Amino acid sequence: MQGYDRREITLEQRVVGAYVGLAVGDALGATTEFLTPREIQRNYGTHRTICGGGWLHLQPGEVTDDTEMSLVLGASILRTPGVDAASVATAFSDWMRSKPVDIGNTVRRGIVHFRTTGEPLVPENEYDAGNGACMRSLPVAICYWNAAPEIRIAASRMQSHVTHNNRQADAGTEAVLQMLVSAFRGVPKSALQIIAQDLVEQYIGYRFDRRRVENPSGWIVETLQVVFQAFFSQQSFKDILVDVVNRGGDADTTGAIAGMLAGACYGVDAIPRQWRSALKAQVRHACEQQSTALLALAETGIDVARR
Numbered sequence: 001m002q003g004y005d006r007r008e009i010t011l012e013q014r015v016v017g018a019y020v021g022l023a024v025g026d027a028l029g030a031t032t033e034f035l036t037p038r039e040i041q042r043n044y045g046t047h048r049t050i051c052g053g054g055w056l057h058l059q060p061g062e063v064t065d066d067t068e069m070s071l072v073l074g075a076s077i078l079r080t081p082g083v084d085a086a087s088v089a090t091a092f093s094d095w096m097r098s099k100p101v102d103i104g105n106t107v108r109r110g111i112v113h114f115r116t117t118g119e120p121l122v123p124e125n126e127y128d129a130g131n132g133a134c135m136r137s138l139p140v141a142i143c144y145w146n147a148a149p150e151i152r153i154a155a156s157r158m159q160s161h162v163t164h165n166n167r168q169a170d171a172g173t174e175a176v177l178q179m180l181v182s183a184f185r186g187v188p189k190s191a192l193q194i195i196a197q198d199l200v201e202q203y204i205g206y207r208f209d210r211r212r213v214e215n216p217s218g219w220i221v222e223t224l225q226v227v228f229q230a231f232f233s234q235q236s237f238k239d240i241l242v243d244v245v246n247r248g249g250d251a252d253t254t255g256a257i258a259g260m261l262a263g264a265c266y267g268v269d270a271i272p273r274q275w276r277s278a279l280k281a282q283v284r285h286a287c288e289q290q291s292t293a294l295l296a297l298a299e300t301g302i303d304v305a306r307r
């Protein structure tokens with residue numbers, strides 16, 4: 001395991017670590033998605049190998065919608081450049097047409113709404129507190145990492161509301177973004193915990209210091225409770241990821257979000273080599289290339305999000 005020496009990890013290593021970490025967490029967790037911890041134990045012992053399978057019958061190293069939607073969003077940001085709601089909705093619609101291996105119900109509904117109305121944003125909905133906008137939000141963190149907070153938040157809501165328009169979900173996504181950006185800047189993990197605690201103060205439902213959450217649903221609150229419990233109690237990329245994916249439930253998504261946070265915190269070299277090389281080469285290269293391109297775009301001082 002790599003030691004956690006913040007001084008030695010560059011911004012680029014953190015950003016690439018976040019993107020490859022997202023894909024690694026997605027690929028690792030896809031195997032145990034929708035299983036209970038007991039079923040995981042029976043079938044795999046402690047699950048710690050990127051071996052594919054799962055309910056989607058993946059090949060080893062294949063990823064799901066979490067990574068794919070991130071790459072689609074990132075490509076749209078690079079093309080526009082910036083977050084433009086109509087461009088993002090069009091990109092998601094094209095992606096859905098490509099018959100992805102998996103797609104969430106709320107995402108599908110948002111895309112159908114765009115196709116039928118031409119309106120790229122869905123109306124506010126108290127039931128849309130799924131984790132689908134959070135899981136794909138890493139490109140926003142990278143290309144707005146040095147932007148003013150209000151610009152980053154506007155960009156986050158713009159991409160989120162293409163499918164998910166819910167205040168509780170927005171708050172969770174924005175906390176994850178702030179944690180990512182802070183980790184890119186090399187602030188210590190204790191400062192990231194304050195961001196999570198601020199979220200709990202805003203929405204008490206996110207409280208994660210009580211019972212251990214297992215078998216999390218796609219509700220962003222349960223997803224982030226699992227991610228925060230593992231992220232703040234484990235001390236390495238590997239231990240954080242093994243912790244979340246063995247809790248089952250929406251394990252590819254807890255894996256993806258924990259993977260981006262841990263990768264940003266510890267850097268790409270802290271991701272176990274066998275996990276990095278187990279990813280499909282095409283996916284790993286896409287994550288690496290987009291990290292670099294989005295960072296370069298950030299340097300140009302990207303402007304406000306557009307509708």
Ligand code: MG
Nearest residue numbers: 064065066252
């Ligand atoms: Mg998925």
Ligand code: MG
Nearest residue numbers: 250251252253
């Ligand atoms: Mg999932």
